[in-house]
Amino acid sequence: GQQVMQIPQYQHVQEGEDFTTYCNSSTTLSNIQWYKQRPGGHPVFLIQLVKSGEVKKQKRLTFQFGEAKKNSSLHITATQTTDVGTYFCAGGSGGSNYKLTFGKGTLLTVNP
Amino acid sequence: NAGVTQTPKFRILKIGQSMTLQCTQDMNHNYMYWYRQDPGMGLKLIYYSVGAGITDKGEVPNGYNVSRSTTEDFPLRLELAAPSQTSVYFCASSYSVGITEAFFGQGTRLTVV
Numbered sequence: 001g002q003q004v005m006q007i008p009q010y011q012h013v014q015e016g017e018d019f020t021t022y023c024n025s026s027t028t029l030s031n032i033q034w035y036k037q038r039p040g041g042h043p044v045f046l047i048q049l050v051k052s053g054e055v056k057k058q059k060r061l062t063f064q065f066g067e068a069k070k071n072s073s074l075h076i077t078a079t080q081t082t083d084v085g086t087y088f089c090a091g092g093s094g095g096s097n098y099k100l101t102f103g104k105g106t107l108l109t110v111n112p
Numbered sequence: 113n114a115g116v117t118q119t120p121k122f123r124i125l126k127i128g129q130s131m132t133l134q135c136t137q138d139m140n141h142n143y144m145y146w147y148r149q150d151p152g153m154g155l156k157l158i159y160y161s162v163g164a165g166i167t168d169k170g171e172v173p174n175g176y177n178v179s180r181s182t183t184e185d186f187p188l189r190l191e192l193a194a195p196s197q198t199s200v201y202f203c204a205s206s207y208s209v210g211i212t213e214a215f216f217g218q219g220t221r222l223t224v225v
Contacts, residue, residue, distance in 0.1 A: 106156040
């Protein structure tokens with residue numbers, strides 16, 4: 001079945017440093033979504049990318065979808081303590097935008 | 113709007129017991145899902161539903177059952193609980209077209225002892 005790999009598993013940064021997490025799929029994706037989960041909380045949707053090569057920005061967050069629609073990345077510029085949490089990518093495939101396969105997530109901790 | 117509501121928030125079950133995790137959404141979403149989350153393992157899809165009366169297996173359905181008699185409700189049934197079912201369970205719902213953002217409930221932390 002479809003697999004979605006995400007690296008790194010953990011990342012610890014000093015406040016103000018940048019952070020990037022990468023997502024790779026074993027199959028071509030119809031779309032990729034990113035979620036953030038705060039410790040003890042539930043996943044919260046950040047963004048959905050559907051087009052090959054798509055790049056979207058939300059303030060300090062930049063999301064990219066690869067040309068082959070098999071990989072994606074999330075980059076945070078100048079991290080803040082409020083960025084702490086686990087970031088998950090989730091891919092839809094086989095014509096299904098809704099049945100997602102989640103990566104294992106990257107846990108980001110930020111030292112103030 | 114309450115969004116997606118799950119009950120209970122916490123539960124301890126003994127091996128062999130059964131229980132139902134409740135999930136209700138008030139956003140008129142056709143699609144609903146049950147995920148389980150184990151530490152460091154991301155979210156695994158247990159069952160999903162594309163509308164009332166329609167359910168299908170996800171990645172890890174063994175030991176679970178679901179039903180979808182209404183658009184709003186999507187309960188998850190655990191029969192004969194086992195320690196391997198200790199996990200955090202999330203219910204979610206989404207639109208079927210456009211941005212298919214999944215709205216998650218607060219989760220149920222289940223321990224089987």
